[in-house]
Amino acid sequence: MNARRYRAVRAVRHPRPRNRPPLTTGPGHHPSYMNLADNNIAYRHPDLYDALTQDSTAAATCQHLINHYGTAPAGSVLDLGCGTARDLAALANSHHCVGVDLQPALIRHAQQRYPALDLRAGDVRTVRLNDTFDTITCLGNALAYLHHNDDIRAAFQTFAAHAHPGSLLIIVTQIAPTVAATPARGRVDAAGLGADVTTEHSWNPRTQIATVHRTWQLDDGTTEHDLIERRILFPRELELYASLAGFTPLALFTNGQNHTGPLIGSTAHFAATYNSF
Template sequence: MDRQTDTGASNLLYRHPELYEVAYDGAGHAVARLAETILHDQLGHQPASLLDLGCGTGRDLEYLATLIPDVVGVDHQRAMLDYARHRRPRIDFRLGDMRTLRLERTFEAITTFGYALADIHANRDIDRVMATCAAHSRPGTVLIVEVIDPLRTGELPRTLTIDIPDLRADAITEYRHHHAQQLLEQHRTWRRAQGLVHDLAHLRLLHPKELEYYLDNHGFDVLCAYQLPEKHTAASAFVAARHRGDG
């Protein structure tokens, strides 16, 4: 595993994407619906094309694809992408790293949800992600980034439940701050009839002016930030930015 990223290899839900969609039920496509609102507010219409970086199982993109004719989803986790392709075969999913991806085209909108950016730990790699966003942007492209609000980490979910015919599991999550590295350590213990399963992840925290600095360096102007009250996004900030066309 790349020490500058956290690929989720030790995460039960990433290894079993069908469980991910049970644990995170999507709350009626709340995140995708918020993106719909943001894009309409900032563009005055729904975009004709959208790139979703870190698309996971593709559930958010599936909703957005009902509004946007040209969508592409990219993820670096093969298990998640294989599940997305099987479950949502009409969507164009690509295997790729958001630090190095180059599709040789631009989009009217770009999104990255589900703390995909938090898996990028090193400053130089965050810079590379922003370069990827700029490389796929044209003047006026709207970018939406979901990040963890460092001031609201206490609102992150502490419990998760999976309840399907073949599996019943409850998880308790504990968090620990590593302030010097701006990392939030997430330790989750799943209790199942078959025994305990332990997950470990590290999430990069970005403060608002810090994120603005990375965006500005690659030609993006921050427009606004939105929040959702749903429990799984309670600590999220959805930051919207527009590309100037110069970065």
């Protein structure tokens, strides 16, 4: 089974931990986005999260884009939705890096693993660090968990708030649904966990939500049911949201070796530069 398919798994709802901060509600704040840690087997087990995404080439692709489009090849990087910060740690070899993630448990895990990194808990829609960066990244389909247009606009406003003229924005997100007529079955043995996994896909074109239902039959006899719901942002939508926030689109590609070729995958890299208004 391809481990890369398991990035940002979202599982069935579990009781909220007592030390979890209350949800922020009101206009533009949708609780569904706030429950990833409660509803995600991989997020509940950060070592599993890292193991399932260990073949990620995100950091190398980001560095290539920085070298090609950026104004500061060794400048500062802000990663919004940094998860366990593995990609950010790779970039920190040549950049001053700051990471932000919604889930305090992942930030704590990352701080223990990468104590030299500047890592903070925060919401991509509302966080303000009162600083600008040469490169802003939002990787791992983090943007896809914002299902509503106003939340997506808020995220792009956050990108702009941390940009200066010439700042490079790099987003990795789904631009097309994964459609499969029959369930996929595979095996996961990682981070001390063994399971037979069944995955099914569905697609709602009205809401542009692609849903993955995943069942984990664990070797200890227990079962986990995961639910992944991602908002698909089509290429022209990405360009529009970026342009409205003051960014000029530069590239959109699904093949890291061919930035101008046909879009043949469901997940894309999008790059844009900030011009302000």
